[in-house]
Amino acid sequence: MEAGDEQLMLAYREGDAGAFEELYRRHKGGLYRFVLRSVRDRPLAEELYQEIWMRVIEARARYEAQAKFSTWLYTIAHNRLVDHWRRRGLSLVALDQDREESAALDPPAGPGYEPQRIHEAKQGLGRFASALAELPPAQREAFLLHAEADMSPAEIARATDSNAEAAKSRLRYAMAKLKKALTDD
Amino acid sequence: MTEDTRDSTVSARYRELGAEEPPRALDDAILAASRRAVQSHPAPLVAPTGRRAWFVPLAAVAVLVLAVAVTLHMQVDQPGEEGVPAPAERAQVTAPEQSRPQARPKAAEAVRQERAPVHTARTDAPARSAAEPEARKAPRPPEPKSFAAPTAAPAARAVAPGASAPAMAPAAPAPAVAAAKSAADSSSADALAKRADTAVETPEKELERIALLRREGKHEDADKALAEFRKRYPDFRIPAPMLERVERR
Known part of the structure; x- marks a missing residue:
């Protein structure tokens, strides 16, 4: 039977480098896309992504299998992204605001964000990608956590240090906006 | 999860955006860092389990031995506690000491009382100077008194067996010495408190x-x-x- 994420992290804490490799293999794609689609700038996403894993490595000694590993991992990712947004002057309140209000602080996709440019060429998918990019950061984050880490609203709340109702509401708004983008096709 | 938070068409369309992966170089850098981390310091802050479980008792014993050694070392290094003079030396030491003032201010008395139990424990330790057996045979003055005058302690101890009570009694206070000791005690206590504060x-x-x-x-x-x-x-x-x-x- 395949070892669980939590077991692998505990094994890594004990010095088993192979356990980390397996853990990394399982989560690298989801985490990378989560970060990339949150900041929409490839060089920046790569920098943040590396920092998140470095924090996981540094914090291994303090890891306790009290929650799902993925929740712990995405909590670290969320904290790192919040740091990044704060550095840009975006407050937690602004993260929930609509795009028009936070546009200056959550700038358009950077030059390295190829998928959006590629997909913009394709009509329907491009509109969907744009709708995703247009979401307020907190709603986009809730949707990405749901889509990439398969998190429930309760888990999203835990990873983003909010309450379940707020997480559920963010996810519901995100879903509604993305669905609208699909029906507009 | 409710219908409005889970929509298969949205999820399917999202998947079509592509499954981007981090560049290979980034993978390699992160994995190399993860290996370096466990090679340099394996699980530094937590109680290890499994094959490193023996670390715990070993570390506990090491800490205990170190603590005892440091305590003993500090006791031995106390000024005035440097061994008891041999009987031959006693006569030389006694005369000048008898005329020296032995008194201590109240602050020193408080410190002495605080330390008395530790001192008693130390005197039970087996490793002593060559004069120890003789010193033990002879009737000792009360322990707190001998500790009360650390700077004059060798003399006091040397005198103790044959000395009369007036020799031990304070003839006149020695405020300068006592004040210096008191200040040293309080400053070292402050330093220790600060260190402990930083450590936690x-x-x-x-x-x-x-x-x-x-x-x-x-x-x-x-x-x-x-x-x-x-x-x-x-x-x-x-x-x-x-x-x-x-x-x-």
Whole structure:
């Protein structure tokens, strides 16, 4: 039977480098896309992504299998992204605001964000990608956590240090906006 | 999960955006860092289990031995506790000491009483100077008294067996010596307290320290300390009011 994420992290804490490799293999794609689609700038996403894993490595000694590993991992990712947004002057309140209000602080996709440019060429998918990019950061984050880490609203709340109702509401708004983008096709 | 938070068409369309993966070089860098981390310091802060379980009792014993050794060392190094003079030396030492004032102020008395139990324990230790057996045979003065005058202790101890009570009694106070000792005691106690305080610094205390730096306008130091803090506690959520105090505005 395949070892669980939590077991692998505990094994890594004990010095088993192979356990980390397996853990990394399982989560690298989801985490990378989560970060990339949150900041929409490839060089920046790569920098943040590396920092998140470095924090996981540094914090291994303090890891306790009290929650799902993925929740712990995405909590670290969320904290790192919040740091990044704060550095840009975006407050937690602004993260929930609509795009028009936070546009200056959550700038358009950077030059390295190829998928959006590629997909913009394709009509329907491009509109969907744009709708995703247009979401307020907190709603986009809730949707990405749901889509990439398969998190429930309760888990999203835990990873983003909010309450379940707020997480559920963010996810519901995100879903509604993305669905609208699909029906507009 | 309710229908409005789970939609298969949205999920399917999202998957069509592509399954981007991190570049190979990034994978290699992260995996190399993960290997380096476990090679350099395996599981540093927690009680290990499994094949490293023997670390725990070994570390506990080592700490215990070290603590006992340091305590004994400190006791032996106390001024005035440097061995009991041999009987031949006693006569030489006794005469001048008898005429020296032996009194101690009240502060020294308090310190002495605080230390008395430790001192008693130490005197039971087997490793003593060659004069020890003789000293033990002879009737000892009460322990607190001999400890009461650390600077004059060799003399007091040497005199003890044959000395009369007046020899031990304070003839006149020695305020300068006592004050110096008292000051030394209190300053070393402060230093120890400070050290202990630093050793158990909590994330909250650390944040307070950073906030203080920020308040004092030492922004460079505060930035550095904050970065270090985030490295040390990556999953620690800084409360919003504290964050306002520690972040540069």
